[in-house]
Amino acid sequence: MPQLFEEFKGRDLIKQSTVELDRLKTILNGDPISVYAGFDPTKPSLHVGHLIPIMILSHMQKAGHRPICIVGGGTAMIGDPSGKDSMREMLTNETLENNVRGIRGQLSKFIDFSNEKALLINNYDWLGFENYIDFIRRIGPHFTVNRMLAAECFKIRMEKGLSFLEFNYMILQAYDFYTLFMKYNCQLQIGGDDQWSNIIAGVELIRRIEGKEAFGMTNPLLTRSDGKKMGKTEGGAVWLDPELTSPYDYYQFWRNTADSDVVKFMKIYTFMSLDEIAKFSSLSGEELNSAKEILAYEATKIVHGTIEADKAREAAKNIFSAGNIADAPGVEIPAGEVIGETVSALCVKAGLFSSKGEAKRMIEQGGLSMNGIKVTDPLKIIDNTDINKGLITLKKGKKVFLNIEIS
């Protein structure tokens, strides 16, 4: 088993570090430390885009370190301007609390929070009670505006306008790091490379106030080989919450990975050993198709567990290989709302298309099959002969399957 640093290197998880690599190596491979990453609770669920830091924390915990997850109830009220060209919507307290709760549950699938082996902290605990005058007198002198303005993360906003509110985000995140450093002796902050400015701000703050050294490390920001942002699909983000993205869809997301990304994703998004992954790197072309299955299975397993991953894999096999679509996702619709309806109306009701107009277009273009037969007439009326054993199976395009259960 390779040591942590080698593991990270092998998985291409290190982009920038505040110290030279050989020092980083002794830190990562050395005595247990506390390591922190922040998550913005702007949504009730994390999505695939959040996964890299989570995986890093998970690896670190396995190597004996202690992860600290900050769910930024305090900072989310500000909104991180990094990489955004417009100001973020402000959130109400209730949605924030709700979001924090959801995220906590998801993190615990990757990180063991029992017996304080890892901590989950809301930075509102301290940010919420700071006195403004007090705060700026204590922290303010350590930052110069000119330095801050030079930071990469503010650059794009210098054109479009940056509110003072958002400008403070960096300071608050630095203060988070400082607080954790003082309270928990947290020495390392990790995050996406877009967090680099915020991370070094924290490192500097600690050095200035305490004269002590803390470290920062970033992971590369992943774009898929087709240049699209990770974790976004037609339907929006791919969520970790099974209510928002079903395990089946989650599996399908990974299953549809581009050839050129398969090995890269295995390294980052699964716990498969590097040796094991190496076997796949020599594959090319059609052979890679089976590697995608493994990637999808492993990635799904981590988030949704073995049982759901098995189910998703089975369902996918049955649907795509055996042509048996009984395992496809299903919706239940009362018989009265099915018989006598047009196909287009049924599809809309089942959520396959968002409007009848769209359904009609798709059908006219040959994009819909019902019970395995291509539908050509959008106004076709559904009758009893279309129902097999209480089911109508619909297929949109090549790979979106839906069973309508008639109740």
Place this chain on the structure above:
RNA sequence: GGGUCAGUGUCCGAGUGGCUAAAGGAGGCAGACUGUAAAUCUGCUGGCGCACGCCUACGGUGGUUCGAACCCAUCCUGGCCCA
């Protein structure tokens, strides 16, 4: 606070009184080819019993006009310049 420019569909962005459901691009969806891949080519891409019709839409509200995304007033939001 003063001056000035801007706010258009998922996003970017044209349009500056009727020819505008609104150019173009991106994104998305679908068809063909495939390996549940990529690339490529093609079609579609506000809603509705959706060929001809109706409704909703160009920051909000009110107005001018036979007719407004486009003109006027006012408000909101933002940029830039000045204080």
